[in-house]
Amino acid sequence: MRNVSVIGVGMIPFGKYPNHQLSDLGWPAVKAAIGDARIDPSRIEAAYCGTAFGGMMAGQRILGRIGISGIPVTNVENACSSSSTAFRQGVLAIKSGQYDFVLVIGVEKLSRFGGGTLPLEREDWEVSQGIVMPAVYAMRARRYMYEFGLSQEQLALVSVKSRRNGALNPDAQMTTEVTLEEVLASRPIADPFTLLQCCPPGDGAAAVVLCTQALAAQFRSDPVHVVASDLTSGTFMPGFRDMTIPDITVRGAKHAYEEAGLGPNDIDVAEVHDAFSIAELMYYEAFGFCERGAAGSFLETGGSDLNGQVAVNPSGGLLSKGHPVGATGAAQIVEIVRQLRGECGARQVKDAKVGLTHATGGGLTGFDHGACSIHIFQR
CATH class of the missing domain: 3.40.47.10 (Thiolase/Chalcone synthase)
Structure with missing residues (x-):
């Protein structure tokens, strides 16, 4: 199993963005993380996107805005753990040797509900x-x-x-x-x-670029390792x-x-x-x-x-x-x-x-x- 490092992070300020679509929230965070990693976007081999209420194909919708397509995109829903679960999937993919470079996205637009407590599963x-x-x-x-x-x-x-x-x-x-x-x-x-x-509920997005620890020093002098x-x-x-x-x-x-x-x-x-x-x-x-x-x-x-x-x-x-x-x-x-x-x-x-x-x-x-x-x- 290979070691994993974080070489890029980005996010937008959390708040209320009533006039933004979900993808409008997500792509600036992704762009910031890629820039922070100092990596060519073409090096990213797969993406994992966590969202609880973002709807179908959230990751593809976001990445399409900045011209990243054709790579495997996995969308993850796990309630409040959605994007941290997506991060774990990215870590495991690199550890196993499947990929060298992975992008993780977390995104949500709760202002669409207009306030109040979040809707829960009525089947419960x-x-x-x-x-x-x-x-x-x-x-x-x-x-x-x-x-x-x-x-x-x-x-x-x-x-x-x-x-x-x-x-x-x-x-x-x-x-x-x-x-x-x-x-x-x-x-x-x-x-x-x-x-x-x-x-407070609200809207926001964050993104992380992961790679093998062996390659991390090529991009940053200060990579942070996932232990x-x-x-x-x-x-x-x-x-x-x-x-x-x-x-x-x-x-x-x-x-x-x-x-x-x-x-x-x-x-x-x-x-x-x-x-x-x-x-x-x-x-x-x-x-x-x-x-x-x-x-x-x-x-x-x-x-x-x-x-x-x-x-x-x-x-x-x-x-x-x-x-x-x-x-x-x-x-x-x-x-x-x-x-x-x-x-x-x-x-x-x-x-x-x-x-x-x-x-x-x-x-x-x-x-x-x-x-x-x-x-x-x-x-």
Whole structure:
């Protein structure tokens, strides 16, 4: 199995683009990634495109805009893990020797729905009875608060940190800081969440160019190496489930750490799937950044700040950068690659050498989540 490196990344600022088609969002990110890689587009042998709501042939539609055609294009849907799953497919294709150069795209246009919660699969029993994702995470939050004494203020501090980081990120959808008081006073959504504790939907695209590690130095002096790539699905469990433990992430983290030969203490910077404020706290524990039940104090004492023990969501995360579902995983990878290259300006994590991305999603009856993709990178 061959080693894989990232040689190019690109994305567009996340936001609302009501007058753009999906392909209009995607091709500028692809062009930016190819330019960043300093590679002739003709060298790209295959493309993998992740999108949850983008419709048929999303990858072909995007690549056709910039004259890339005739190569194998695989379109991937895996809920919020769509483009991180596409990235894993690209990694495996290079590892196996099938290709030397691969393009990965993540793209989504959620403004087409006009706002509100995202449509879920009506075939699912709980969805047919009215369950929505803010309610699922709100139940997790309430149980965690009951079990471990997490306060409303500690929960809201996640959003304060995220917006502080997002204010330093020109690609973020939300670029203004907020106070604790503003988070708590914002409109109620699903108890205990207020509006500023829920990720904003929007539109966006991100792209990544991969190649074999042996060839990477021909294009960049600072390639970032992929040292772990894991994808796992939720396990079905009827009846009681401990909602304070994101089992799918715990299992995926174990696999990724084993593949990389690293552990929690080796991670300098992480982009985790903070769709709602409680999620980031639970993922501190799932990845071993702190002990069970200690996430609130870990955050409060600066453990996840830019200069903390492990900088979590320096991009602003989903809460600030936004969550165009199919684009999220690829955008997380863009952020980590830029962090490891030292390109992030005011939000740069000092001496970052190892970074992690984590995208999970797809609530289903009986599953803690549908899919979870975790990647670890090293410079």
